[in-house]
Amino acid sequence: xxxxxxxxxxxxxxxxxxQQAHVLxxxxxxxxxxxxxxxxxAEVDGEHSCHQIVTILEQRFPEAGPLAEDVSAFLAExxxxxxxxxx
Amino acid sequence: xxxxTDHVGPPLWLLAELTYRCPLxxxxxxxxxxxxxxxxxxxxxxxxxxxxxxxAMGAAQLGFSGGEPLVRQDLPELIAGARELGYYxxxxxxxxxxxxxxxxxxxxxxxxxIQVSFQASDPELNNAVAGSRKAFDQKLAMARAVKDAGYPMxxxxxxxxxxxHQMADILALCENLGADYVELATCQYYGWAFANRxxxxxxxxxxxxxxATVNRFRNQLAxxxxxxxxxxxxxxxxEERPKACMNGWGSLFLTVAPDGTALPCHSARxxxxxxxxxxxxxxxxxxxxxxxxxxxxxxSWMPExxxxxxxxxxxxxxxxxxxxxxxxxxxxxDPVCSKSAHHDRILAARTAADHAxxxxxxLIYRNADNSNVFCRG
Ligand code: SF4
Ligand code: SF4
Numbered sequence: 001x002x003x004x005x006x007x008x009x010x011x012x013x014x015x016x017x018x019q020q021a022h023v024l025x026x027x028x029x030x031x032x033x034x035x036x037x038x039x040x041x042a043e044v045d046g047e048h049s050c051h052q053i054v055t056i057l058e059q060r061f062p063e064a065g066p067l068a069e070d071v072s073a074f075l076a077e078x079x080x081x082x083x084x085x086x087x
Numbered sequence: 088x089x090x091x092t093d094h095v096g097p098p099l100w101l102l103a104e105l106t107y108r109c110p111l112x113x114x115x116x117x118x119x120x121x122x123x124x125x126x127x128x129x130x131x132x133x134x135x136x137x138x139x140x141x142x143a144m145g146a147a148q149l150g151f152s153g154g155e156p157l158v159r160q161d162l163p164e165l166i167a168g169a170r171e172l173g174y175y176x177x178x179x180x181x182x183x184x185x186x187x188x189x190x191x192x193x194x195x196x197x198x199x200x201i202q203v204s205f206q207a208s209d210p211e212l213n214n215a216v217a218g219s220r221k222a223f224d225q226k227l228a229m230a231r232a233v234k235d236a237g238y239p240m241x242x243x244x245x246x247x248x249x250x251x252h253q254m255a256d257i258l259a260l261c262e263n264l265g266a267d268y269v270e271l272a273t274c275q276y277y278g279w280a281f282a283n284r285x286x287x288x289x290x291x292x293x294x295x296x297x298x299a300t301v302n303r304f305r306n307q308l309a310x311x312x313x314x315x316x317x318x319x320x321x322x323x324x325x326e327e328r329p330k331a332c333m334n335g336w337g338s339l340f341l342t343v344a345p346d347g348t349a350l351p352c353h354s355a356r357x358x359x360x361x362x363x364x365x366x367x368x369x370x371x372x373x374x375x376x377x378x379x380x381x382x383x384x385x386x387s388w389m390p391e392x393x394x395x396x397x398x399x400x401x402x403x404x405x406x407x408x409x410x411x412x413x414x415x416x417x418x419x420x421d422p423v424c425s426k427s428a429h430h431d432r433i434l435a436a437r438t439a440a441d442h443a444x445x446x447x448x449x450l451i452y453r454n455a456d457n458s459n460v461f462c463r464g
Contacts, residue, residue, distance in 0.1 A: 009239055025199070027239055030175070
């Protein structure tokens, strides 16, 4: 939980009005993210640790309850896909 | 049945073919055979306007290709414009004409990625295929410069019967260079590659061996949790069902040719269809309302066997260019499909690939002299 994720080089995260979604762009590829994936990746900046991201999101979405499990599961998957890397 | 204009989403991918000019002469080039007759090019302002219209419609991925896009002196300006608009921009280059200074300039201007294409894993074959000496060393140097400048390294190898046996060497070379993505793209047989198909298409035996090599290599990468990603595009001539070409005609991809002709894919220019030009109509009209883009949307245009086929939502009847080139009528099912009455053309090409003897010297190289031979009228 103390590890710090950052986007792998060549990856860009941004909001796309036409798709009404956050997307992840990379060489010749684009993934459209669902709401929670978008909310998590928006906090991946190479400075916040996984733990801090959980805290930020729990404050922002108090109705969602504890988020540690969801966040670390998503980040693990994002790392497996090589979208992010750990510092 | 779907009518053409139902559910047309925005063009998410824009391919800007900046020029047909190129210092190389690849015999599989996807440019039209008669490129020498289309030597008009949009101005810087016109390109910036196309990019801005495309972005407003929702395009997020942008490819700068050609020809060789580096011959456009205004490339840095176009890159900066694309960045400002919020595109993810890809430069697709042979690496010829690239320098370390340019690689860094482009990065500063906001280019996201540079794809360097190779013709083979060793200098002799690479240079023979590209029709140029020195090309290989230059490509290696530029691949390294790309990585050093902080871009992801994306290497592209066009695969055909004269280099497919080098798969293991190609992959080793890519790993040594530190590639992040490797695209092993077997020629798709349009344009120059169609004219040279007999001399380019691998045999099934060659393909099976190559696939096994690639899969072994992929497994090794996975075992080491290595991030290099290997994409192997195999020729659809060995399939029994066609590919869902461009994810459907006019559904995601918009290509603008050097002279401003707007196309649903980069080879569609060979079809007997009138395509609109960005100098005459707004991009939005072109995409949503032009007859050219609506021509093969939906499925009401389909003849049999596609019309009554329950797989038509999966492959949209395959590739229109392939149907046209192989059957003379672009409405037909892509002959790759085993249900097509013209599937024998594909079978004949497979047989020819088993017995082909032509060497590299027998291929028709992509240059203006050869192009003039293909120019109509
Ligand atoms: S395929 Fe070869 S000849 Fe054609 S544009 Fe690309 S580098 Fe030039
Ligand atoms: S008949 Fe047409 S729609 Fe059916 S699988 Fe073949 S190409 Fe696709």
